[in-house]
Amino acid sequence: MAAGRTNVSKRREDYYDGYSKKEVVHYRNGTRDAKVIRDWVDDKYKHGYRYLSNGLNSGPKRVEARFDDAHRCKNGEVSKCDDGILLPSAKKRKFSPIVWDLDEKKVEISSKKRIAPMRTALRSLKSSVRLVSEVPNVVSDGGVAKSPALENKVKGLDFFSEKSFSDGGSVVATESESPGELSPSLPQDIVVDDQVQSEVEEFVQMQNTSTSRWASDSDLEDISLSDGEDAPGKGEQLSKRSTPESGEFCRENSEDGARLSESDIVDGECSSKDEYSENELEVDDVLDVDNTAEEDIAVEEPAISGQRSSNMLQSCRHVLEYEYLNKVNEGTYGVVYRARDKKTGEIVALKKVKMNVGRKEDYLEYGFPTSSLREINILLSFKHPSVVRVKEVVMDDFDSVFMVMEYMEHDLKGLMESMKFRFSTSDVKCLMLQLLEGVKYLHDNWVLHRDLKTSNLLLNNRGELKICDFGMSRQYGSPLKPYTSMVVTLWYRAPELLLGAKKYSTAVDMWSVGCIMAEMLAKKPLFSGTSEADQIDKIFKTLGTPTEKDWPGLSELPGRAKAKFVNQPYNLLRRRFPATSFIGSPVLSESGFDLLNRLLTYDPDQRITVDDALNHDWFREDPLPKFNHTFSPQHTWNRHLEGMQKKRRESGLGKCSDSQHDYLHHVPFMKRLY
Numbered sequence: 001m002a003a004g005r006t007n008v009s010k011r012r013e014d015y016y017d018g019y020s021k022k023e024v025v026h027y028r029n030g031t032r033d034a035k036v037i038r039d040w041v042d043d044k045y046k047h048g049y050r051y052l053s054n055g056l057n058s059g060p061k062r063v064e065a066r067f068d069d070a071h072r073c074k075n076g077e078v079s080k081c082d083d084g085i086l087l088p089s090a091k092k093r094k095f096s097p098i099v100w101d102l103d104e105k106k107v108e109i110s111s112k113k114r115i116a117p118m119r120t121a122l123r124s125l126k127s128s129v130r131l132v133s134e135v136p137n138v139v140s141d142g143g144v145a146k147s148p149a150l151e152n153k154v155k156g157l158d159f160f161s162e163k164s165f166s167d168g169g170s171v172v173a174t175e176s177e178s179p180g181e182l183s184p185s186l187p188q189d190i191v192v193d194d195q196v197q198s199e200v201e202e203f204v205q206m207q208n209t210s211t212s213r214w215a216s217d218s219d220l221e222d223i224s225l226s227d228g229e230d231a232p233g234k235g236e237q238l239s240k241r242s243t244p245e246s247g248e249f250c251r252e253n254s255e256d257g258a259r260l261s262e263s264d265i266v267d268g269e270c271s272s273k274d275e276y277s278e279n280e281l282e283v284d285d286v287l288d289v290d291n292t293a294e295e296d297i298a299v300e301e302p303a304i305s306g307q308r309s310s311n312m313l314q315s316c317r318h319v320l321e322y323e324y325l326n327k328v329n330e331g332t333y334g335v336v337y338r339a340r341d342k343k344t345g346e347i348v349a350l351k352k353v354k355m356n357v358g359r360k361e362d363y364l365e366y367g368f369p370t371s372s373l374r375e376i377n378i379l380l381s382f383k384h385p386s387v388v389r390v391k392e393v394v395m396d397d398f399d400s401v402f403m404v405m406e407y408m409e410h411d412l413k414g415l416m417e418s419m420k421f422r423f424s425t426s427d428v429k430c431l432m433l434q435l436l437e438g439v440k441y442l443h444d445n446w447v448l449h450r451d452l453k454t455s456n457l458l459l460n461n462r463g464e465l466k467i468c469d470f471g472m473s474r475q476y477g478s479p480l481k482p483y484t485s486m487v488v489t490l491w492y493r494a495p496e497l498l499l500g501a502k503k504y505s506t507a508v509d510m511w512s513v514g515c516i517m518a519e520m521l522a523k524k525p526l527f528s529g530t531s532e533a534d535q536i537d538k539i540f541k542t543l544g545t546p547t548e549k550d551w552p553g554l555s556e557l558p559g560r561a562k563a564k565f566v567n568q569p570y571n572l573l574r575r576r577f578p579a580t581s582f583i584g585s586p587v588l589s590e591s592g593f594d595l596l597n598r599l600l601t602y603d604p605d606q607r608i609t610v611d612d613a614l615n616h617d618w619f620r621e622d623p624l625p626k627f628n629h630t631f632s633p634q635h636t637w638n639r640h641l642e643g644m645q646k647k648r649r650e651s652g653l654g655k656c657s658d659s660q661h662d663y664l665h666h667v668p669f670m671k672r673l674y
């Protein structure tokens with residue numbers, strides 16, 4: 001200790017959150033203490049020091065004093081504060097710090113609402129997020145053979161647990177030293193210890209499964225959000241807009257192969273990797289980038305401009321406004337948690353955006369996935385009963401970004417797997433109507449979903465269906481421009497995409513709807529190919545091999561020359577969905593089969609549109625769709641119901657049958673499933 005300096009004790013703990021190293025240094029001077037959290041990465045990247053927050057273990061009162069002290073420190077330097085505790089300048093701090101309240105064993109946010117303009121936050125990512133491959137090995141403090149802190153992490157330490165910052169057992173090193181040794185640059189005393197490294201690996205593995213709550217999976221980014229405002233009705237006001245050619249909101253070069261293959265793996269479905277080597281994918285992407293270069297726009301631009309989006313850009317609340325309940329599911333680009341809004345008690349789903357998963361090309365330069373930005377942009381702008389509602393975007397102190405969504409109890413894939421019986425025809429009609437209404441809303445607003453599949457259709461216990469996962473979506477315009485064909489999970493991918501079409505449109509979503517309809521009826525996927533070739537093969541074997549007559553332009557598709565078509569001249573779909581069955585096959589009326597057939601039409605130009613599908617007779621014939629009470633009076637179903645009642649009156653059939661009457665009594669079909 002240098003003569004004349006205040007004696008400040010310091011203890012330090014290091015941990016690894018799966019993507020970057022975090023270092024927490026606790027300073028104590030008598031009864032006063034403070035904490036500096038550093039989140040830094042990679043030796044190669046010299047901006048290792050990027051994040052600083054500090055706080056006190058005592059109550060908010062002392063925090064104020066603490067911050068005053070901290071503010072007196074010189075900018076970017078470590079200097080002596082009034083109480084003798086030395087801290088780097090608080091100006092480096094991006095957000096209000098968290099107060100860890102030991103007495104009440106709970107964590108509070110010192111400022112209820114943090115102001116974090118989106119662009120600033122996005123810019124901050126540039127210095128905060130690195131590729132996973134670049135993340136350094138986690139190291140221990142010099143001279144410490146084994147880190148109890150790491151042991152604690154392995155046991156499930158949580159960023160947001162006060163324990164993680166107060167447990168004496170987590171001290172790595174306690175020493176009195178000159179505060180002057182605290183440098184805002186990367187510490188010099190880092191050594192790599194094999195034993196610690198293996199502990200870290202173990203910790204990382206555990207964290208990836210369940211050890212942590214919000215902050216377990218990745219290091220994230222920020223977007224801001226409205227103060228819970230959601231401009232009711234905004235999305236509904238979106239009418240069919242003029243073609244948005246100038247408003248492409250995504251970087252098309254980032255959206256295909258890796259996501260598809262990973263998504264397939266996550267879903268337990270087949271991967272397109274079999275067919276496309278990495279190189280092929282990159283070549284494909286490069287071509288696509290070239291073709292679509294003019295479509296790219298600044299990533300900060302909202303997909304669909306609107307009041308709600310701009311409100312979202314003004315400020316951003318902290319994730320601790322929500323109480324963690326449990327992890328729900330994990331996709332390629334996000335981990336979904338169930339949580340409770342501490343203010344309102346409302347149960348919500350929080351989707352934490354994973355950073356730097358998959359290919360480098362899939363990320364903005366500062367590591368935020370383009371797919372997530374796209375999804376946030378779209379979902380903040382849209383409002384429709386059949387599109388999952390994003391209420392706001394929140395962040396944590398490590399720049400992780402969470403989309404706060406309405407919570408849905410099921411996804412269609414999981415639900416069908418757990419159901420003992422198939423959906424009834426009226427269930428399927430009810431679900432199809434909701435799905436089609438959602439798709440109509442997207443198409444009316446010039447958005448292709450491009451990843452419709454059963455796991456992206458959420459359901460709640462009231463029987464409401466909502467489309468989620470807009471990571472693959474994009475705006476389209478007229479005339480069509482070339483896009484990547486590596487979209488839509490294999491089983492639901494339209495034949496034109498499988499054959500490499502670069503110009504495609506809403507018909508790709510309608511094919512997916514056809515596959516979903518068949519799956520809802522049969523309770524198993526219609527075409528479960530294991531590779532692109534196998535997928536094509538399976539489709540042709542069921543629907544018959546298409547000819548130029550069935551599908552004008554087929555021979556000019558890029559993949560046609562490469563593909564070996566089976567020779568199967570007949571459409572055998574009816575065998576799988578007969579009008580009657582004694583062997584338990586899913587049955588489908590003439591009208592239902594007509595709808596399915598028209599959804600699964602080879603030629604995209606002849607494939608049924610969403611408007612025509614919604615007006616299909618199948619929805620008007622018995623058995624009628626189950627009524628879903630959440631539908632507004634303007635909803636299609638009500639129009640159908642009115643039309644049906646009118647028809648019955650005109651034909652002298654009188655009122656609905658008892659079973660039809662059930663629909664009017666808001667009987668959610670979900671009840672029957674349990």
Ligand SMILES: Nc1ncnc2c1ncn2[C@@H]1O[C@H](COP(=O)(O)OP(=O)(O)OP(=O)(O)O)[C@@H](O)[C@H]1O
Binds near residue numbers: 263329333336388407
């Ligand atoms: N609002 C929600 N409420 C409840 N569960 C949800 C919600 N949103 C998503 N989930 C669950 O999380 C899963 C993954 O979500 P999502 O598809 O958005 O993530 P992803 O990373 O984009 O997935 P993918 O791998 O398909 O791209 C869903 O299949 C669903 O089971």
